[in-house]
Amino acid sequence: MLYIPGNNPAMIQQGGVYGADSILLDLEDAVALNQKDAARTLVRNMIKVVDFYDAEVCVRVNHLSTPFGLADLETIVPLQPSAIRYPKTESAEEVAELLKIIERIEDRHGLPHNKMTLHAMIETAMGVQNVFNIASMFRRVDAITIGGQDLTADMNIVYTADGVGIDFARKRIVMAAKASHIDVIDTVFPDVNDEEGLRRETEYAKKIGFTGKAVINPRQIDIIHDVFTPTEEEIRKAYHIVKEFRMNTAAGIGVFAIDGKMVDAPVVSRAEYILKLANVTVG
Amino acid sequence: MLNSLGREIPEYIEGIGKLEPFQGALAKLRKGWMSEPTIPAPNRAYLPHQSKLCKSLEEAILRSNPHNGMTVSFHHHLRNGDILLVQTLTILHNMGIREITLASSSLNECHDPILPYLKDRTVTRIFSSGIRNQLGRAIALGILDTPVVIHSHGGRVRGIHTGKIKIDLAIIPASAADCEGNATGSHGKSAFGSIGYAVIDARYAKEVIVVTDNLVDYPCIPLSISQNFIDHVVVVDSIGDASKIATGTTRITKSPMDLRIAKIAADVIEHSGFFVPGFAFQVGAGGASLAVAKFIREKMKTKGIKGSFMLGGITSYCVDMLNDGLFETIFDVQSFDAVVSNSLLNNRRHIEIPAALYANPFNCGCITNKIDVVVLGALEIDVDFNVNVITGSEGYIRGASGGHSDTASGAKLTVVVCPSFRGRIPIIKKRVHTIVTPGETVHVLVTERGICVNPMFPELEENLKRAGLNVKDIHDLEIEVDKITGIPGPLEYTDKIVGIVEYRDGTIIDVIHQIKEK
Numbered sequence: 001m002l003y004i005p006g007n008n009p010a011m012i013q014q015g016g017v018y019g020a021d022s023i024l025l026d027l028e029d030a031v032a033l034n035q036k037d038a039a040r041t042l043v044r045n046m047i048k049v050v051d052f053y054d055a056e057v058c059v060r061v062n063h064l065s066t067p068f069g070l071a072d073l074e075t076i077v078p079l080q081p082s083a084i085r086y087p088k089t090e091s092a093e094e095v096a097e098l099l100k101i102i103e104r105i106e107d108r109h110g111l112p113h114n115k116m117t118l119h120a121m122i123e124t125a126m127g128v129q130n131v132f133n134i135a136s137m138f139r140r141v142d143a144i145t146i147g148g149q150d151l152t153a154d155m156n157i158v159y160t161a162d163g164v165g166i167d168f169a170r171k172r173i174v175m176a177a178k179a180s181h182i183d184v185i186d187t188v189f190p191d192v193n194d195e196e197g198l199r200r201e202t203e204y205a206k207k208i209g210f211t212g213k214a215v216i217n218p219r220q221i222d223i224i225h226d227v228f229t230p231t232e233e234e235i236r237k238a239y240h241i242v243k244e245f246r247m248n249t250a251a252g253i254g255v256f257a258i259d260g261k262m263v264d265a266p267v268v269s270r271a272e273y274i275l276k277l278a279n280v281t282v283g
Numbered sequence: 284m285l286n287s288l289g290r291e292i293p294e295y296i297e298g299i300g301k302l303e304p305f306q307g308a309l310a311k312l313r314k315g316w317m318s319e320p321t322i323p324a325p326n327r328a329y330l331p332h333q334s335k336l337c338k339s340l341e342e343a344i345l346r347s348n349p350h351n352g353m354t355v356s357f358h359h360h361l362r363n364g365d366i367l368l369v370q371t372l373t374i375l376h377n378m379g380i381r382e383i384t385l386a387s388s389s390l391n392e393c394h395d396p397i398l399p400y401l402k403d404r405t406v407t408r409i410f411s412s413g414i415r416n417q418l419g420r421a422i423a424l425g426i427l428d429t430p431v432v433i434h435s436h437g438g439r440v441r442g443i444h445t446g447k448i449k450i451d452l453a454i455i456p457a458s459a460a461d462c463e464g465n466a467t468g469s470h471g472k473s474a475f476g477s478i479g480y481a482v483i484d485a486r487y488a489k490e491v492i493v494v495t496d497n498l499v500d501y502p503c504i505p506l507s508i509s510q511n512f513i514d515h516v517v518v519v520d521s522i523g524d525a526s527k528i529a530t531g532t533t534r535i536t537k538s539p540m541d542l543r544i545a546k547i548a549a550d551v552i553e554h555s556g557f558f559v560p561g562f563a564f565q566v567g568a569g570g571a572s573l574a575v576a577k578f579i580r581e582k583m584k585t586k587g588i589k590g591s592f593m594l595g596g597i598t599s600y601c602v603d604m605l606n607d608g609l610f611e612t613i614f615d616v617q618s619f620d621a622v623v624s625n626s627l628l629n630n631r632r633h634i635e636i637p638a639a640l641y642a643n644p645f646n647c648g649c650i651t652n653k654i655d656v657v658v659l660g661a662l663e664i665d666v667d668f669n670v671n672v673i674t675g676s677e678g679y680i681r682g683a684s685g686g687h688s689d690t691a692s693g694a695k696l697t698v699v700v701c702p703s704f705r706g707r708i709p710i711i712k713k714r715v716h717t718i719v720t721p722g723e724t725v726h727v728l729v730t731e732r733g734i735c736v737n738p739m740f741p742e743l744e745e746n747l748k749r750a751g752l753n754v755k756d757i758h759d760l761e762i763e764v765d766k767i768t769g770i771p772g773p774l775e776y777t778d779k780i781v782g783i784v785e786y787r788d789g790t791i792i793d794v795i796h797q798i799k800e801k
Contacts, residue, residue, distance in 0.1 A: 218539035
C-alpha cells in the first residue's frame with residue numbers, strides 16, 4: 001500500500017506504475033495545513049482522470065474533529081474509491097458516526113452502501129484498547145491498520161527501529177483482525193535507505209500475522225512483495241498438501257501424513273491460503 | 284534522396300562531400316570488406332635519444348606545424364573535467380590559426396568556452412560522437428556554415444581509417460606518461476582509466492602530443508599508448524579537474540522511476556531466452572540503465588548464472604560483478620570512476636581495449652559483435668523502434684551517439700529503457716526527430732507503463748508474454764501516453780542542415796535541421 005501525498009500531482013500521476021497493490025492518496029499528515037483545500041481538489045480531479053492500472057485506490061481523509069474531515073468526505077465519497085482510510089480511530093461509536101455521514105452522502109448521490117469500504121487506522125492507545133469492536137462490528141470495515149508514529153507519540157514513547165514500544169499493539173491489532181476475518185496492514189518503515197531494516201521488519205510483520213505493509217516510497221514495494229509472496233518451494237508444498245487432501249477426502253480418509261508429518265485441517269487451511277496468495281488453483 | 288528509413292538525405296554537402304544514404308544496419312557489412320580505401324598511417328623517424336619533451340603546450344603545438352584548415356583531435360576520457368581542449372584551441376586561436384576542424388571523440392559542458400571560436404571561425408567544422416549544452420544549442424541554431432558530423436565510437440575509427448577525419452594534430456591527455464610518450468590513464472592523480480578512444484588518434488595523426496601532469500620514470504606502464512606513435516611530450520600542472528574526471532564509485536540511482544524501469548528490464552532479460560550461462564552483457568553508466576545491472580546481479584546470484592564478459596563504459600558496479608565472480612572478464616574502452624582505474628591497473632581480467640576493437644564495424648570482428656544483451660537509454664523512440672539519443676525535444680543537440688548504434692547492431696538482445704514521458708513530453712513518438720539507432724537493431728522497449736517488443740522478433744514477444752510480463756503494442760502505449768501528456772506541437776525548422784548523423788558504416792541515417800529561434 002503506497003502512500004502518496006495528495007498535493008503532489010506528479011507523484012499521483014505515476015502512482016499506478018510501481019506495482020503497489022493499493023495506492024493511498026493522503027489528505028491527512030502528508031499535507032500541510034495551508035494545502036488541505038488544494039490537495040482535496042487535486043485528489044478529486046486526479047481520481048477521475050488518472051489510470052492507476054491494477055492498483056486499488058484509497059483516500060486517507062482528515063479526522064472529523066478537524067476543520068477538514070467533513071469536507072474531505074463530501075468531496076471524496078461521491079467518487080467511490082476502493083476505500084476510505086480513517087485516521088486515529090478510537091471506538092466503534094466513532095466508526096458508526098462516520099459511516100452514518102458516509103452513507104448520507106452516498107444517499108444524496110444515489111450510491112450504494114456496499115461498494116466502498118473503510119480502513120480503520122489504529123494510532124492511539126484508546127484505539128488499541130477498542131480495536132476488536134472497531135474491527136468486528138461493521139460490514140464495511142474490511143481492514144485495520146496500525147499507525148506506528150502517531151501511536152508512539154500518543155504513548156509518549158520514542159519510536160525505535162526494533163518496534164518494541166508498539167509490539168503489544170501490533171499483536172493485539174492482528175488478533176482483532178484475525179478474529180474478524182479482515183485484512184491487517186502494518187505501519188510504514190520510515191528509513192527509505194535501510195533496505196535490510198525494511199526487510200527485517202516486514203518479515204516480522206508477516207510472522208506475527210499482518211497481511212500487508214504500507215510504504216512511503218516506491219523503492220520499498222519490491223521488498224514488501226518479496227517477503228509476502230510465497231516462495232516457489234512454499235507453493236509447491238502447499239499444492240502437494242491440497243492435492244493429497246482432496247484425494248484422501250474422496251477416499252474417506254480424514255487425517256493423513258506427508259513425509260512423515262501429520263496433515264490435518266489447519267495445515268490444509270494454511271496451504272490453501274498460500275495458494276490463494278500465489279493465485280494458484282489445484283486442478 | 285531518401286534513405287531506407289525514409290529520411291531525406293542530400294547527395295552532397297559543401298565541406299563534407301558526397302553522402303551515401305543508409306540502407307540497413309548490416310547492408311554494407313555483408314560485402315565482407317569496406318568499400319572505401321584505407322589511408323596509410325603516417326610514419327616518422329626519430330634519432331636515438333632525441334628528446335620529445337617540450338616546455339609547454341604552446342611549444343609542442345608550434346613544433347607540430349600548426350596551419351589554417353588543420354584538423355585537431357581529442358579524446359573525452361576526462362569527461363567534464365577536461366581543460367586541455369579549450370586550452371589548445373585558445374593557443375591556436377592566439378596563434379591566428381583559422382578554420383580548424385575539431386575532431387573530439389565527444390564534447391561536454393566543459394567545452395562551452397570554445398563557443399566564441401565557432402563564432403569567429405577559428406573552428407569551422409566538427410566531428411564528434413556527442414555535443415551538449417551551449418555548443419549543442421548554438422550549432423542547432425546554425426552557428427556553423429558546415430554541418431557537424433555525428434558519428435558513433437566505432438564509426439569514428441572507420442572515419443579515421445578512410446581519411447574522412449584526417450587528423451593533423453592529436454592532443455592526448457594522460458594521467459601518467461614518460462619522456463618518450465608511453466602513456467596511460469590508469470594511474471596518477473588525474474587517473475581516468477581506459478584511454479581506448481585515443482589509440483586510433485595516436486596511430487593516424489600526423490603529429491601527436493601527449494600531455495600529462497604526472498611524468499614518470501621510463502617506461503610508463505601499462506603502454507596504453509606507446510611511444511612509437513608519439514611526437515611530443517608536455518608536462519603540465521594539471522590535465523583537468525580531478526573531481527569531474529572520476530570520483531569514488533558510481534552509485535545506483537535512487538530514483539523510484541528509474542529503479543522501477545530497471546526492475547522490469549531485468550525481468551525482460553531474465554525471460555528473454557538470452558539470460559544463460561556465459562552471456563555477455565553491457566549496460567550504460569547512468570540512471571535506469573546502470574540500475575539494470577543491480578537487478579541482473581541479484582538474478583545471477585539467485586540462479587547461479589555466471590556470465591562471460593562485460594563491455595563498454597565500465598563503472599565500479601561492473602568491477603564489483605567481476606570481483607564477485609559473476610563475469611569472467613571486463614573489456615574496458617571507457618572507465619567511469621576511480622575504482623575502475625585501480626581495477627584496470629591491477630586485475631588482469633580487466634582489459635583495456637581500443638575503440639577499433641570495441642566497435643569498428645570494418646575489421647575481422649569487433650567485440651560489440653559478441654554482445655548477448657545490451658541495455659541502452661533513449662531521448663526518444665518511435666513506433667518503428669528507431670531511437671534518438673542526440674537531439675532534445677526542443678531540437679537542440681544535447682546528447683551523444685556514443686556506442687549506442689554500435690552495441691545495438693551487435694547485440695542479440697537490445698533493451699532500450701526510458702520513462703514513457705519526461706516532464707510533459709512524451710518519449711514514444713510516431714517519428715523521432717533524429718534517428719541515431721535504427722529500429723531493426725532494437726528488440727524491446729521497457730518503460731514504466733509497459734514493455735513493447737519489436738514485431739520483427741515474435742519469439743521474444745512470446746517468451747515475455749509467457750512469463751506474464753506486461754507486454755503492449757507500441758502503438759497502444761504511444762496513444763496511452765499521449766492521453767496523459769497531450770501531443771506536443773511540431774518543432775519549427777529551416778531548410779539549413781546543421782548536422783548529419785552518420786551510421787557506423789559511414790552511410791547517413793539522418794540529418795539535423797536548423798531550429799528556428801523563438
